[in-house]
C-alpha cells in the first residue's frame with residue numbers, strides 16, 4: 001500500500017527484544033456464550049437483563065472468535081505482530097465457578113495457545129478480564145472474601161493446563177474499571193452502586209492479585225508474572241489548594257487504591273476520605289499477604305481525566321468534562337487524544353521503582369472507519385498510533401524500561417456498555433457476516449513491523 005502515511009519511527013527505536021502485540025478479551029470477542037457447557041458470566045446476565053447497553057447489544061456471538069481463533073491468529077501474524085494477548089473466561093472452564101472443570105472449555109484455550117505457537121505468535125494470557133461466574137456473583141462476587149479461595153482454584157486449573165506453553169501471565173485486567181464502574185458507578189456488570197461493595201471488592205481484588213501471582217509462580221516454570229492497570233493521569237483547570245485536593249482524591253480513588261497496596265504502601269486514605277471505610281474489610285496479616293513482586297506491570301493508557309473541586313468533604317472532587325476546556329481531538333468514546341499522557345503514565349509508574357519492567361498492554365482508539373471499495377480507511381487511528389508510539393519512544397529514551405506494546409485491539413469487538421458502536425480494531429469486523437478486513441492502520445503496523453528494523457516505514 002503506497003498511499004499510507006509515512007513515519008520516521010523504526011522498530012529499532014524500541015530496542016531489540018521488544019514485544020509487538022495485539023490485545024483482546026474473552027467476552028468481547030469469543031461469542032458462543034452457551035457452547036460446550038460454558039456457565040453464565042455476569043456479563044451474560046447484565047446484557048440480557050439489568051444492564052443498559054447501547055443498541056441492546058450482547059456478547060452472545062461477538063466476533064465468533066471461539067470458532068475463528070485460528071484464522072484470526074493468522075491475521076495477527078499477517079500484520080507483523082509477534083504476540084497476542086487474550087483472556088480466559090472463568091465460567092467457560094469452571095461453569096459453577098469452582099468444582100467441576102469443563103474440559104471442553106479448557107480444550108478451547110489449549111487449541112488457541114497451540115494455534116498461536118504454531119503460527120509464531122507468543123500467547124500472553126490475562127486470567128481475569130471481567131467475565132465473572134454468575135453463580136459466584138450470586139454469593140456476593142468480589143465483595144465476598146471467599147473469592148480468595150475461588151480465585152485460587154480457578155487460577156490453579158488454568159495455569160496447570162496451559163503453563164507448560166504459556167510463560168507470560170497477567171492476573172487482572174484493569175481492576176479500577178471492573179471494581180469502580182461495576183460496583184460504585186453501576187454502569188458495568190454486576191451493576192452495583194454501593195460504596196461498601198466498591199471498597200470490599202477493591203480490597204479482595206488487591207488480595208487476589210497476590211493469590212493469582214503466587215499460584216502462577218507455583219505452576220509455571222520461568223513464569224513472567226504481571227498485572228495490568230489503566231493509568232489515567234488527572235488534570236485540573238485551576239491551581240488552587242482545592243484543585244490539588246480534588247485531583248489527589250480522584251487519583252486515589254481510581255488509581256492508587258489499586259496500585260499501592262500490592263507494593264506494600266497501604267491505602268491512600270489520607271488523600272481520599274471516601275476510602276476510610278476500607279478498614280472494615282482488612283484482616284490481620286493482609287498488609288503482608290497483599291504484597292506482590294511483579295516481574296512487570298502492564299500500563300494501559302487511553303486518556304487523561306479532568307477533575308474539578310466538589311463541595312462534598314468525602315469526595316473533594318469529581319471527574320468532569322468541560323466543553324470549554326476541550327483543546328484536543330475527541331474519539332468515538334468521547335475521550336480526548338493526548339499522546340503525551342502515555343509518557344506521563346509510564347514515567348509515573350517507573351517512579352515507584354517497584355517493578356523491573358513495564359509493558360504497554362493496551363493503547364488504541366475508536367474512530368469511525370470509512371469503507372471504500374473493499375479498503376477500510378482509518379487515517380485518524382494511524383495518526384493516533386503514530387503519536388502515541390512517539391511518546392513511548394521518548395519514554396524509552398528517557399530510560400523507562402518498557403518491554404513491549406500491545407494495540408487495543410486486534411479487531412472491532414463488543415465494547416461493554418457501548419455495544420458494537422465504537423470500533424477499536426486494526427481489523428474491521430462486519431458483524432452481520434463476520435468478514436474481517438485489515439484496516440489501513442493494520443497495514444501501517446505491518447509496514448512498520450516488517451521493515452528492516454532500522455528503516456523508517
Ligand code: IFM
Pocket residue numbers: 025028173174300362408415
Ligand atoms: O475495551 C476495553 C477493554 O476491555 C479494557 N480496556 C479499555 C478498552 C477500551 O475501552
